[in-house]
Structure formats: structure tokens, C-alpha cells
Amino acid sequence: MTMDQAERLRKLVEQHPVSEHEHPGAKNPPASPQASKTAKQAKTPKPQKPARPRRPFSTNARVIAVTSGKGGVGKTNFTVNLAIALRAVGSRVMILDADLGMANVDIVLGSSSKKYLLNLLEDDMDLADVLVHGPYGVDFIPGGSGIEKAQTLDDDKQKILLRKLAGVGALADIILIDTGAGLGKNVMDFILAADEVLLVTTPEPTSLTDAYAVMKAYSRYAENPNLQLVVNRIYDERESREVAEKLQQTAGRFLHLDVGCLGYVYEDASVLRAVRRQTPFVVASPDSIAARCIRAMAQGVLYGASPRVDRGWRGFLQRIFHFSR
Structure with missing residues (x-):
């Protein structure tokens, strides 16, 4: 992580200041002595310094699904x-908010929208009417219940959605699909349609069990498996390594699935404070250990993997709507 990154995030704070007046009732709970000690002792992840990007940015955006085996692990x-x-x-x-049960990307961003995906079926609606230019330079498409209905539309309506959504691939270098949790059909459709999958888990036994269930289903149906783990809410680096290695070894032995690990996020009181303020913690507390972990993983997304040919946004749309070329 470079100082330049942190400086850019501080500029975001200046553009979108966080204040108690804007969020009355959001009091900062004092961090526990144990959490403070852990944060001081924790080592900031050090991403490798690459010679060049993963692949040159182009109009063929990378489509990355972010999923989890269970809710409440911090996926969104x-x-x-x-x-x-x-x-x-x-x-x-x-970001495409595809979490049908808990669609709350807008809440985390502190933004809102009156239009959703299915509004694109209206004759006078276009992508610009549904697309939300969120704070901090991040755009998102609110899915709502429209995501679920989109997959059951007739061919003519699917073609309309495909045509109106096709332009998204030219508006972004990276499209993050925030899926629901678990093994529902809609969740699996999204992670199988994406070129890359990030599976968020925590060290809790139930979370690990559910994460393995996702890997098992994914290994069975994925054409070109490309899955990486993200271990959230850890207390030390060794814990993260143990969690990742346990899942990687199990997946390799029983599923013949090669699973990578993008990184981890430390348990951090600043995350809870930011959630209460409806402000992303990388902006509210850019120097926190959790924010440094996220920035390290952002570098991993951009530079940590070997170049490969992705099918991109249009391929994602064709797969999610079962629309043939």
C-alpha cells in the first residue's frame, strides 16, 4: 500500500465529510483494550509490488462476484x-446489487435510488435512469426484486434488458456483483456467470462449513473455476492463514478445486462506527487496520493474478439471462 492511496482516500473524505450532525445518534463506542492492543500489534498486509497491471483496462470489464456461505459475515x-x-x-x-434478501449497497454507501433494474423494461427508461452515481466515485445499479424476476422474463423482455445493460461494460473497468448468501439458485447463477468469485468467510466454524458448501457447489458446475477466499474479522495473521489453508486443503483433496486467498480483514472497532454512520470505513477511517487490509486486497485484485482472457460484461449478461449468442 502506498501513501498515495491513503492520500487519495483522504481527499474523498474532504469531498464527502462525515459529521455527527449528518448522522445524529451515531456515537463512537470506545474500542476495547483487547481490540486496541490487537490493532497495534497487527501487521499491515504488504502486497507485492507488480511490474505491470493484471491486464490493460479496456471496454471489456472484469466481472467479479462477491458471495458468502451465510449472511452476517460482512460481504456487502x-x-x-x-x-x-x-x-x-x-x-x-x-456495483450491481444482486442480494435479493438484503439489498443494502445503497445503505452502506449512504445513498439511495427510486429506480431499479426492472424499470429498464419501461419504454422511456434507459441505463442512465437506473444507474446511480454514488459517492466516492462508485456507481451502482440497485437490483431489488428485479434481479430475481429478470431471470424468468420471456425472450423479448430479456433482449430489452440485455440491450439496455450492455453499455455497462464500457462504463467500468471492474464490475462487482454483490450476490446474496447461501446456495439459492439465484446466488449460484450469479457466481457461475461471473469470471471471478470472491468468497467471504469468517473464522467461525459455521461460516467455514457454509463456505465449503459454496465451494462444493461451485466446483461441480463452474466451467472455468476461479475462486479466491477473503477471511473477515480475524484477530491475527496466523488465524487467517489457518482458516485459508484449512479450506484450501479440503477443497483440493475432496473437490479437486484450486482455491486462492486474496487476503483478510482484521476485527476493527472503526468498522462498526462507520456502519453506524452509514459511511464506508475506508473513507471514515482511512488509517485503520481494516482500511489498510482493504487497500492491500485492492492491489491484489489489480496486480496479484496472472493475466487471463475474461468473457467480460456481455458474456456475463448472456449467461445470467441464458441468452444465446
Whole structure:
């Protein structure tokens, strides 16, 4: 992580200041002595310094699905903060809120919208009417219940959605799909349609069990598996390594699935304070250990993987709507 990144995030704070007046009732709870000690002792992840980007940015956006085996692991919060960190280093980022049960990307961003995906079926509606230019330079498309209905539309209506959504690929370098949690059909459709998958888990046994269930289903149906772990709410780096290695070894042995690990996020009181203020923590507390972890993973997304050919946004749309070329 470079100082330049942190400076860019501080500029975002200046553009979108956080104040108690804007969010009355959002009091900062004091961090526990144990949490403060952990944060001081924690080492900031050090991403490798690459010689060149993962691949040159183009109109063929990378489509990355962010999912989890169970709810409550911080998936959406991670997605939004990762998007802001990617934007801070120059990437054009867009989020598609595809979490049918808990669609709250707008809440984490402190933004809102009156239009949703299915409004695109209206004759006088275009992409610009649905697309939300959120704070901190991150755009998003609110899905609502429209995501679920979109997959059951007739061919003519699917073609309309495909045509109106096709332009998204030219508006972003990276499109993050915030899926729901679990193994529902809609969740699996999204992660199988995406070129890359980030699976968020925590060290809790139930979270690990559910994460393995996602990997098992993914390994069974994915054409070209490309999955990485994100371990959230850890207390030390060794814990993160143990969690990742356990899942990686199990996946390799029983599923013959090669699973990577993008990184981890420390348990941090600043995350809870930011959530209460409806402000992403990489902006509210850019120097916190959690924010430094997110910025390290943003570097990993951009530079940590070997170049590969992605099918991009249009390919994602064709797969999610089962629309043949």
C-alpha cells in the first residue's frame, strides 16, 4: 500500500465529510483494550509490488462476484469498501446489487435510488435512469426484486434488458456483483456467470462449513473455476492463514478445486462506527487496520493474478439471462 492511496482516500473524505450532525445518534463506542492492543500489534498486509497491471483496462470489464456461505459475515460492507479502494487507484468501478434478501449497497454507501433494474423494461427508461452515481466515485445499479424476476422474463423482455445493460461494460473497468448468501439458485447463477468469485468467510466454524458448501457447489458446475477466499474479522495473521489453508486443503483433496486467498480483514472497532454512520470505513477511517487490509486486497485484485482472457460484461449478461449468442 502506498501513501498515495491513503492520500487519495483522504481527499474523498474532504469531498464527502462525515459529521455527527449528518448522522445524529451515531456515537463512537470506545474500542476495547483487547481490540486496541490487537490493532497495534497487527501487521499491515504488504502486497507485492507488480511490474505491470493484471491486464490493460479496456471496454471489456472484469466481472467479479462477491458471495458468502451465510449472511452476517460482512460481504456487502467488504464489496463497497473494496470498490472505493479500487476507485482511489484509478479504476472505474460499478456495483450491481444482486442480494435479493438484503439489498443494502445503497445503505452502506449512504445513498439511495427510486429506480431499479426492472424499470429498464419501461419504454422511456434507459441505463442512465437506473444507474446511480454514488459517492466516492462508485456507481451502482440497485437490483431489488428485479434481479430475481429478470431471470424468468420471456425472450423479448430479456433482449430489452440485455440491450439496455450492455453499455455497462464500457462504463467500468471492474464490475462487482454483490450476490446474496447461501446456495439459492439465484446466488449460484450469479457466481457461475461471473469470471471471478470472491468468497467471504469468517473464522467461525459455521461460516467455514457454509463456505465449503459454496465451494462444493461451485466446483461441480463452474466451467472455468476461479475462486479466491477473503477471511473477515480475524484477530491475527496466523488465524487467517489457518482458516485459508484449512479450506484450501479440503477443497483440493475432496473437490479437486484450486482455491486462492486474496487476503483478510482484521476485527476493527472503526468498522462498526462507520456502519453506524452509514459511511464506508475506508473513507471514515482511512488509517485503520481494516482500511489498510482493504487497500492491500485492492492491489491484489489489480496486480496479484496472472493475466487471463475474461468473457467480460456481455458474456456475463448472456449467461445470467441464458441468452444465446
